[in-house]
Amino acid sequence: MFELILQTLAYSGVGLVVLVVGFLALDLLTPGRLGTHVMEGNRGAGLIAGTGLASLGLILWFSIYFTGAGWDGLDDAAIFGLIGVITQAVGFLILDMLIPGKLADHCFDGGNERVHAAGYVTAGIQLSVALVICASLT
Secondary structure (H helix, E strand, O other), X not given: OHHXXXXXXXXXXXXXXXXXXXXXXXXXXXXXXXXXXXXXXXXXXXXXXXXXXHHHXXXXXXXXXXXXXXXHHHHHHHHHHHHHHHHHHHHHHHHHHHOOOOHHHHHOOOOOOOOOHHHHHHHHHHHHHHHHHHHHHO
């Protein structure tokens, strides 16, 4: 039982690191401080941050479930989690090239009152990338 507790703590640690790296990557891609926007009640920032974290959580779940239990799957969870972070960032940058103007600025245009349509598109690319990675793991 003690071994299982240690493995659970190790997987949790890897998961938290991937989630923090994912949040920091989003922070680099968006104007200002993402956490500040969220705490000020910017709905677009909340949508993007929440979807990004949930999508990475989904990738981590699939990578742990399908690549093996025990200590052997720990590195897989880290690798596929980081692949998720990178591909979400690339998807964000590709969308930024396709949409007129600066995507991240549009995402935060609605402020505390509404979510700009670009925020939903950004959330969509994050979730879609996660689902592609999850499907590749099955």
